[in-house]
Amino acid sequence: MSAHSAHGHAPGAHAGVAPHGPHRNYVKIWAILVALLVISVVGPMTGIRVVMLTTAFGIALVKAYMVAKNFMHLDIEKPIVHWLLIVGLALMVLLYGALAPDIQKGEGQYWKKDENFHKSFTPEKPHTGGGQAQPAGGSGAGTPEHGHP
Amino acid sequence: MSVKTIATQRASMNIPTGRLAVWWVLLSEIVIFGGVLASYILHRLGHPEWAEQAAHTNVWAGAFNTLVLLTSSLSAVLAHQAAEKGDGPKAARLLQLTVFGGLVFLIVKTFEWREEIIHGYTLQAGGFWSYYYTAAGLHAFHVLAGMVIMLWVANTARKNQELHRVENIGIYWHFVDIVWIFLFPLLYIAK
Amino acid sequence: MSHTTTVEAHAPAPHGHAEPNGFMKYLWSTDHKIISFQYMFTGMAMALIAGFMAYVFRMQIAYPGLNVPLFGHVSPDVYNALITNHGSIMVFWVAMPVLLAGFGNYLIPLMCGCDDMVFPRINRLSYQLFLLSAIVLLVSLFVPGGGFGGAWTAYPPLSAQAKYSLTPMGSTLWVIAVALEFVAFLLGGINFIVTAMNARAPGMRAFDVPLVVWFIVVASLLFMASVGPLIAGAVMLLFDQNLGTAFYNPTRGGDPVLWQHLFWFFGHPEVYVVLLPAMGIVAEIITVFARKKMFAYKTVIYTVIATGALSFFVWAHHQFVAGIDPRMANVFTVTTVLISIPIAEMCFLYIATLYGGSIRFTTPMLWALAFMAEFLIGGVTGIYLGASGADIFFHDTYFVVAHFHYTFYPIAIIGGMAGLTHWFPKMFGRMMSERLGKIHFWGTIIPFNFIFIPMFFLGLSGEHRRIYDYTHFPDLATPEMQALRIMSTVALVVMLLFQFVFLWNFIVSAFRGRKAERNPWKATTLEWTTESPPPHGNWAELPTVHRGPYEYATPGRDTDYWPQNEKA
Numbered sequence A: 001m002s003a004h005s006a007h008g009h010a011p012g013a014h015a016g017v018a019p020h021g022p023h024r025n026y027v028k029i030w031a032i033l034v035a036l037l038v039i040s041v042v043g044p045m046t047g048i049r050v051v052m053l054t055t056a057f058g059i060a061l062v063k064a065y066m067v068a069k070n071f072m073h074l075d076i077e078k079p080i081v082h083w084l085l086i087v088g089l090a091l092m093v094l095l096y097g098a099l100a101p102d103i104q105k106g107e108g109q110y111w112k113k114d115e116n117f118h119k120s121f122t123p124e125k126p127h128t129g130g131g132q133a134q135p136a137g138g139s140g141a142g143t144p145e146h147g148h149p
Numbered sequence B: 001m002s003v004k005t006i007a008t009q010r011a012s013m014n015i016p017t018g019r020l021a022v023w024w025v026l027l028s029e030i031v032i033f034g035g036v037l038a039s040y041i042l043h044r045l046g047h048p049e050w051a052e053q054a055a056h057t058n059v060w061a062g063a064f065n066t067l068v069l070l071t072s073s074l075s076a077v078l079a080h081q082a083a084e085k086g087d088g089p090k091a092a093r094l095l096q097l098t099v100f101g102g103l104v105f106l107i108v109k110t111f112e113w114r115e116e117i118i119h120g121y122t123l124q125a126g127g128f129w130s131y132y133y134t135a136a137g138l139h140a141f142h143v144l145a146g147m148v149i150m151l152w153v154a155n156t157a158r159k160n161q162e163l164h165r166v167e168n169i170g171i172y173w174h175f176v177d178i179v180w181i182f183l184f185p186l187l188y189i190a191k
Numbered sequence C: 001m002s003h004t005t006t007v008e009a010h011a012p013a014p015h016g017h018a019e020p021n022g023f024m025k026y027l028w029s030t031d032h033k034i035i036s037f038q039y040m041f042t043g044m045a046m047a048l049i050a051g052f053m054a055y056v057f058r059m060q061i062a063y064p065g066l067n068v069p070l071f072g073h074v075s076p077d078v079y080n081a082l083i084t085n086h087g088s089i090m091v092f093w094v095a096m097p098v099l100l101a102g103f104g105n106y107l108i109p110l111m112c113g114c115d116d117m118v119f120p121r122i123n124r125l126s127y128q129l130f131l132l133s134a135i136v137l138l139v140s141l142f143v144p145g146g147g148f149g150g151a152w153t154a155y156p157p158l159s160a161q162a163k164y165s166l167t168p169m170g171s172t173l174w175v176i177a178v179a180l181e182f183v184a185f186l187l188g189g190i191n192f193i194v195t196a197m198n199a200r201a202p203g204m205r206a207f208d209v210p211l212v213v214w215f216i217v218v219a220s221l222l223f224m225a226s227v228g229p230l231i232a233g234a235v236m237l238l239f240d241q242n243l244g245t246a247f248y249n250p251t252r253g254g255d256p257v258l259w260q261h262l263f264w265f266f267g268h269p270e271v272y273v274v275l276l277p278a279m280g281i282v283a284e285i286i287t288v289f290a291r292k293k294m295f296a297y298k299t300v301i302y303t304v305i306a307t308g309a310l311s312f313f314v315w316a317h318h319q320f321v322a323g324i325d326p327r328m329a330n331v332f333t334v335t336t337v338l339i340s341i342p343i344a345e346m347c348f349l350y351i352a353t354l355y356g357g358s359i360r361f362t363t364p365m366l367w368a369l370a371f372m373a374e375f376l377i378g379g380v381t382g383i384y385l386g387a388s389g390a391d392i393f394f395h396d397t398y399f400v401v402a403h404f405h406y407t408f409y410p411i412a413i414i415g416g417m418a419g420l421t422h423w424f425p426k427m428f429g430r431m432m433s434e435r436l437g438k439i440h441f442w443g444t445i446i447p448f449n450f451i452f453i454p455m456f457f458l459g460l461s462g463e464h465r466r467i468y469d470y471t472h473f474p475d476l477a478t479p480e481m482q483a484l485r486i487m488s489t490v491a492l493v494v495m496l497l498f499q500f501v502f503l504w505n506f507i508v509s510a511f512r513g514r515k516a517e518r519n520p521w522k523a524t525t526l527e528w529t530t531e532s533p534p535p536h537g538n539w540a541e542l543p544t545v546h547r548g549p550y551e552y553a554t555p556g557r558d559t560d561y562w563p564q565n566e567k568a
Helices: A026-045 A049-071 A081-104 A114-118 B017-046 B050-054 B059-084 B090-120 B127-157 B163-190 C007-010 C021-029 C032-063 C076-111 C122-139 C168-198 C211-242 C256-290 C297-313 C326-354 C363-386 C388-394 C398-429 C434-462 C478-511
Strands: none
Touching: A026 B059, A026 B163, A049 B059, A049 B163, A049 C168, A081 B017, A081 C211, A081 C256, A081 C297, A081 C326, A114 B050, A114 C168, A114 C297, B017 B127, B017 B163, B017 C168, B017 C211, B017 C256, B050 B127, B059 B090, B059 B163, B090 B127, B090 B163, B090 C076, B127 C211, C007 C398, C032 C076, C032 C122, C032 C398, C032 C434, C032 C478, C076 C122, C076 C168, C076 C211, C076 C256, C076 C398, C122 C168, C168 C211, C211 C256, C211 C297, C256 C326, C297 C326, C326 C363, C363 C388, C363 C398, C363 C434, C398 C434, C398 C478, C434 C478
C-alpha cells in the first residue's frame, strides 16, 4: 500500500489488512466487455423484440456483473459490503414494485388515465425555442403553464 | 491541513476505513439513481408512446460513450494495481488518463445534447426527454464530481502518499460506469 | 474482533496539527465535539424560531383575525407559510441536527473510545452544508412572494406550479434547503456508520457498544437507504418548478402521486431516523438512573433492526385516501399495524429495565420517563390511523396532528432535553441546577398535554387540518370546539414561557454551575472516563474495553457500577 506513511509502519501493512489477491488480467476483461458492448448495439438492430431486449438488458447485467466482480473486486470483498449492496438493490425493487400499481398502470377498476396523460406533450413536429420551451433557468416568477392546449 | 485521527487508522471490521466508507457512499447512490430510474421505468412502461421519442436518441454517441467509460474503468483499475505495487507516479498517470476519459465522455455528451436541443428535443419537450436529460444529467454530474476528486487523489498519489485512496476513488468510478451501463439500454436502445 | 494497530501503542497524543484558536477555531474546527455543539445550538435556535411560528398560528386559530402580539395580522398565505415552515423546521432543522447530528457527533467517538470521527474534514463540511441549508430556508421566508406554504409534504401540483403556490421563489428555495440538508446528513451519516463500525476501541466487540450508538448507526442507515428516491424526486420537483418539465403534472403526462410515493418512501423511515436516537438516549439514562443493566440488550438491538427494516414497508399509510390502489392500502394497513409490535416490545423492555431498579429521579431521568409515557400515547393513537378504514375519517384531521405531536414532541423535545440534561456535565464541565431543571420539566410536560389532548377530540369532531380560520366552517366553529382551541393555545403560551427557565438554567450553569467531575452520574460508558469537558483528542491515552456497557450492580463488587475500561 503506501510506501511512505505518516506513522511509519511497514509498507504493505495498512491497518493490518491484506491487499487484494493476485491481480487479474484487466485488459482481457476489458476486451470481453467491449465485445459484449458491440453485441448489445448490434442485437437491437435486428428488430426482433426478444433479441433486442435480451441483448440490450441481458448484456448490461453481464457487463455490470463483470465490472463489479473484476474491477471492483466485489467477489473477494467482505460480507458486509455484499449485504449493504443487496439491501440497496432490494429496496429499489420494492420501490418499483409498490409504485407500479399506481404509476405505471393506465387503468384500474373504476378509473382510467385519459388522453391528456398519453398526449404527454409529444410534439407532432419538434418545436424550436419560442412556444413551449421555457428559457432555461428562468426566474420562475409566475411561471405560466405552457404548451398544450 | 492533515487531520489524521487514530480513529481513521482502525479497522474493527477488518476492512480499511476509506474503502468501507466508499461502499456506504455507493449505497446512498444506488438509492438515488434507483429512485430516478425506477420513476423513469414506471413511466416508460406506462407510456408506450414514448418509444417514438426514444427513437431520436443517438445510439452511436451512447455506444461510444459506453466504450469510453469502460476504457476509463480499465485505466482506473490499472491505477489501483500500480498503487498496490507502491508506484505512485504511475498510478497518478493512470488516474489522469481515467479523468481524460471522463472528459471525453462529457464532451461527446455536450455535442450530442446540443444536436438534440437544436432539433427541439429539449428538457421540456415531453416526458421522455425530461427523464432523459434528468437521468443522464445526474449521471454526468457524478462523472464530473468523480473527475474532480480523482484529480485530487492523483495529485497526492504522485508524491507516493495516501495510495489507498486510488482504489477507493476507483470503486466510485466503476460505480459511475455501471450506472451508465444501465442507462445506455434504458435511454438509447429500448425503442 | 476489533483490530489493534501498532500506531496506538506509541502515539501519546493524536493529531499532528496545532488546534486553531479563537474565532477560526469555531469556524473551521474539525473536532467532533465542537461540530456537535454547532449542530445542537443551530438546532436549538431553529427550535425557537419554529416554536414562535407555532405561537403565531395558534393565536390566529384561537382568536381569528387577531393582531398577534409580537407579530401582527396573520393572512391566509402567511398562515400557510407558518405551518409549513414550523413543520419543516422542526423535523429537518431541529430533530435531525439535535438528536442525530448533535448527539451522534458528540457521543459516537467518545463512547467508542476514539479521538475523533474517522473523517473529521467531511464532518466539518457536513455542518457547513447544514448551516447553509438553514440559512437558505430562513431566507426563503423573506423573498418576494413569501415563504413556501404548501405544507412540509410539498405535494405537487401546488408545490410545483407558481400559479397554485403563489410563492415561486419561496417554493424553490424551500426545496433547495431541504436538498442541501439531505446532502449534509448523508455526509454526516457516513461518518457515524464508519466510525462506529470500524473505529471502536480495542476490546470493544459489537455487543459491547452502548445502545445509543447502535441506535444512531441504525438511524443513519435508515436515512441513507431511504433518502435517495426523495433526492431524485426533489430534483424533479425543482425542474418542474423552474425548468418547465412536467414530472408531476397530470395534464402533461406526469403523476403527482409519484411525488407522494417518493416523499413518503423516505418520510416514513425518517420518523424512525429521529425516533431511534431519542430511544437510545432514553436507554442510556434509564440504565444509569435505575443502576441496572439494560434488560435483554441483544433483543433490543435485534428489535431495533427489525423495526428499521419494517419501516420501509409502511409508507403508503400516509396515502390511504390519495387514490392509491385499495389492495395496496390493505397491505400497508397490515404492515403498519405490525410495526407497532416491535415498538411495543421496546417499551416493555425499557419497563423491564426499570423494574427492580434503584431509581433516582434526577432531571434526565424525569425526561426519560416522560418520553416513555408520552410516546406511548403517540404510538397507540397511530394504530387508529394505520387502519385504512378508520383513516378515511381521520386523515387530514387534528387527530393526526395530535398523534404526530405525541410522537415527534417526545422525540425532539423530551428526548433532546433528556440528552442535554444528562450529558451537560460532560459537555460543559459544570452541573445544571436540579431545581430549575425540575421546574422546567413540569412546566413543559403538563402544558404539553393540555396542548395536544384537546386536538384528539377536535379531530374526532371532524376538525380539518391546515385551516386558518374555523369561523368559515360553522359546524366546526361551535363554542365548545373553539374553547378547546383556546385551551391548546393558552397551554402553548405557558409552555413556551417555561422554556425561558431552561435557557436561563443552561446559560448560567454553563458559566457558573458547580464544577463537574469526570463521572458525576457514576455511569459505566467510556465518555465518563475522560475529563469534563474532554480535551481535544478526548484522552491522552485511548481506552481499551473489557466488558459490556451496562455492568451495574454486579454482585460481589463494592461499587454498583463497573466502567467498561477498567481492567478486570
